[in-house]
Amino acid sequence: MLVDIMINIQSYGSIRKYGRVVFFSLLTFGIYYFFYLFWLFRDLDEHFKRAFEVEAESYPTKINPPTMIIFLILFPIYPIYVKYQLLHEHIATSNIRGKENCTVAYEAVVVFLVFGICTLGVLPIIHEHRWQKAFNDHILAHKKHAKRKRRKKRDG
Numbered sequence: 554m555l556v557d558i559m560i561n562i563q564s565y566g567s568i569r570k571y572g573r574v575v576f577f578s579l580l581t582f583g584i585y586y587f588f589y590l591f592w593l594f595r596d597l598d599e600h601f602k603r604a605f606e607v608e609a610e611s612y613p614t615k616i617n618p619p620t621m622i623i624f625l626i627l628f629p630i631y632p633i634y635v636k637y638q639l640l641h642e643h644i645a646t647s648n649i650r651g652k653e654n655c656t657v658a659y660e661a662v663v664v665f666l667v668f669g670i671c672t673l674g675v676l677p678i679i680h681e682h683r684w685q686k687a688f689n690d691h692i693l694a695h696k697k698h699a700k701r702k703r704r705k706k707r708d709g
């Protein structure tokens with residue numbers, strides 16, 4: 554019983570709705586997006602801390618959110634690269650499979666640098682949406698995996 558409660562408390566990251574993020578970002582002239590990115594870096598780090606034990610062989614999503622925020626101001630392409638790199642490799646190497654994965658990191662960098670301005674940010678937003686979808690899908694896969702494990706434990 555106690556173990557059940559502990560597993561319930563243990564979350565693997567937050568599921569976020571990208572549409573809502575875009576809406577609030579437009580309302581706040583982009584300030585909200587800055588916060589959103591900080592939360593994502595935190596999500597990735599939390600994911601590393603909590604989920605690593607069940608997927609020890611996978612690419613770690615270890616990240617330092619404050620450092621990433623400093624880079625976001627000074628050299629934004631770096632945190633974008635890291636964000637895609639960590640999630641893509643993590644999902645590709647994890648035994649906990651969802652259906653979705655995000656864009657490969659170097660492709661994301663090309664999209665942001667080359668097509669960002671000429672598509673008025675539409676192409677980057679599509680890729681950002683895909684990133685969030687992949688993360689959400691992975692969190693759900695973790696939850697399902699934990700439930701299955703719990704059931705197995707209960708049935709002996």
Ligand SMILES: [Zn+2]
Nearest residue numbers: 604608647691
């Ligand atoms: Zn994971």
